[in-house]
Amino acid sequence: MTEVAFFVGAIGAIGGAIAVVAMRNPFYSVLALVVHLVFLAGIFLLLRAQFIAAAQIVVYAGAVMVIYVFVAAYVGGIEEPMFDSSPMLRIVGPILAVALFVEISIAVLGSSLTALGTDGSDKIQGGFGTPEAIGKLMLEDFLIAFEAASLLLLVAAVAAIILAGRKKAQKEAA
Amino acid sequence: MDIEWYLVLSALLFTIGFTGVLIRRNPVVILLCLELMLSAGALAMLAFSRMLGDQDGQVMVLIVLVVAACEVVVGLGIVVAMFRRRLPLDVDDMKELKG
């Protein structure tokens, strides 16, 4: 049963990812990424990370992608023809990517970590991945990272307002 | 499912995102492909967290989500600023720092 769920999720995620890269209209790329993120959340559930899966849909698919949708609707962007990048990049890019994939696969599959061939650790107690466990960890072991992340969010929000705000003094000559 | 499957899936998603960043010219789409790479990394972290039975990986993934959100916000702010100044939305044309 897990295998079926995994393959459904994997095919959805890979399909979404390829659609992001291959679609000409940037709006469709955004929608494809949303589909990819939802399938990825399903795979997260298979890894017993339920809080992360829910957080990903709420934060990533529900907020970050919304920003993308608004910007893509506002800005639009060119519908680039398929092979418009410079010819060298067109060929070298995918070759580099395939090489990277082969390298990572060799590193993963050929590794001598025997735990990689199992289904995961057996030391999982009942509360693995629940909000209580993660909250406890965040507030006890990772407090500094948590506070730094909130500070980062504040900085990003202020930066966005400054970057994209209309300056009162010099309005664009409409 | 063995943990290897999740890691290979994560590698595949990462390389697809990587291809996207190299090939595409629209800055919005390049940022999207960056998101792909980040979420592939998150998947790998979760796979390892499951393998070790340790929840530290999940907390790291939360921080990665926060960082990704911030990066998107700033990146799209730059894109909107570019658009407002009537500059072409094409990373091959925006090659110089002076603007």
Add this chain to the structure above:
Amino acid sequence: MTALLADTTFVEATWILVVKSILIFIVILSVVPVVLLVERKLLGRMQQRYGPNRVGPYGSIQPLADVGKLLSKQSFRPKAAIPFLYEIAPALTIFSAVITLAILPFGDVQGGWGLYGIDVPIGILYFFAFSSIAFYGLLLGGWASGSKYSFLGAMRSAAQLISYEIAMGLSLLGVVMMAGSLSLVDIVKAQGEIWYVVPQIVAFLIFMVAGFAETNRVPFDLPEADAELVAGYQTEYGGMRFGSYMFAEYMEVLIVSGIAATMFLGGWMGPGPSWLDPIWMLAKMLLLTGFFIWIRATLPRFRYDQLMSFGWKILIPIATLNVLVTAVLVVAT
């Protein structure tokens, strides 16, 4: 089932889960036309006229007639519309409304059957996740219609949705802190002594107001108002597709009422034997839905900029203050 996806506190056999999901879906499916009819009649009475009363005794078969009319209309698609997305948009809205039914608890575990779909430890986050997905149904509907009014209405509606989502989440945080758990069944059980509507009255009001905004109901229904935007993102939809949007809206009203009843009004708790629990839950849901209808008959609608400034400048600070005060009090006692 436990090992497959997530930890649940109470697990039953798969066939029981399938039967339960079909049962809950059918129950709510049959309540929605009743809500539709009750709304029209209540609105009529509040406006000093009879509601529909021709079809059947006191107009009770009116929903059937409505469905029949919508089904018999031609399903068209404007030429400028994008085919696949245009058709999938109403389905997405209904999907995000229906899937939240899985966590609404209609009762505790009785006789080996839990009177709810599933009880996951991430409880209320599941509701947030899928109400964030509802945004895409709206957006796709407006954008895939290929017309300017639709797109404008969709964008307004979308901005309104995401603004009030924050207030909704913050208002529920107070309840979660008091109950000490995100799981809906635990929250209901923690309301044994006193329903949370009493200590968290501010949060209840904020949640209801945000619920109005989330479901595009009056007074926040500018994105689909007839006089302003020619029905906004629903402009180009006709026949059964329009019916699906309406259906999704009423179902969302029921679900928001259901969540409010669970988190604030004590869920299934009520005097009487335990088999009466689902009845109590349904009664509370319908009471809050009646409140939605009452407000529709009473209040005028907000202008769009008033709507946005209300959400951001008034609701979110009050909700944050509520969370702060609740946190201090929970820790101090």
